[in-house]
Amino acid sequence: ETGVTQSPTHLIKTRGQQVTLRCSSQSGHNTVSWYQQALGQGPQFIFQYYREEENGRGNFPPRFSGLQFPNYSSELNVNALELDDSALYLCASSLDLTGGHTIYFGEGSWLTVV
Amino acid sequence: DAKTTQPNSMESNEEEPVHLPCNHSTISGTDYIHWYRQLPSQGPEYVIHGLTSNVNNRMASLAIAEDRKSSTLILHRATLRDAAVYYCIPTNTGNQFYFGTGTSLTVIP
Numbered sequence: 361e362t363g364v365t366q367s368p369t370h371l372i373k374t375r376g377q378q379v380t381l382r383c384s385s386q387s388g389h390n391t392v393s394w395y396q397q398a399l400g401q402g403p404q405f406i407f408q409y410y411r412e413e414e415n416g417r418g419n420f421p422p423r424f425s426g427l428q429f430p431n432y433s434s435e436l437n438v439n440a441l442e443l444d445d446s447a448l449y450l451c452a453s454s455l456d457l458t459g460g461h462t463i464y465f466g467e468g469s470w471l472t473v474v
Numbered sequence: 475d476a477k478t479t480q481p482n483s484m485e486s487n488e489e490e491p492v493h494l495p496c497n498h499s500t501i502s503g504t505d506y507i508h509w510y511r512q513l514p515s516q517g518p519e520y521v522i523h524g525l526t527s528n529v530n531n532r533m534a535s536l537a538i539a540e541d542r543k544s545s546t547l548i549l550h551r552a553t554l555r556d557a558a559v560y561y562c563i564p565t566n567t568g569n570q571f572y573f574g575t576g577t578s579l580t581v582i583p
Contacts (some may be wrong), residue, residue, distance in 0.1 A: 459565060
């Protein structure tokens, strides 16, 4: 158990729709990062939030956006879904930005876009 | 972000030690070296991490080369539950992970 929970575990959306994925981090963890993992690939960094502010972004378009809340929960929003957005979306939390802390991952949300 | 090179796949017999190598020649002086593993359809699981010195925990040992350009994850006695994809991830402050392709470990009974 990592203390990081994600919901929903599976969902199916239609191309062009919007989706919101949710993550609950460990209490006290001020940093949350989101990753996209396509089948057969390693996870790809989407963005990171620290104390409710975006603190870095990978090579993802603006239709991928996020929010972090004071209660250690966060959201990943994807607008105008495309077929290639079908993937496992992972949330990871850590205490802060200091290097050397353990980062804890959730089990992920499987998104299928049809 | 430092680039990593790992073997695509490795095999080990059950109850034998496994040495998983990683090359990270572009690592910066303040990058920690994290190792995670991932089973199919699950999130990555923390294994171990270190900066300069060798590290041990209940799961594994991490041997870091003196020049820090490579490291080796050591599983002392492989079990069937250790079959997974292992990722070596150098990470600076910010803890933003850039995963490579990892090493798929097969454990043979």
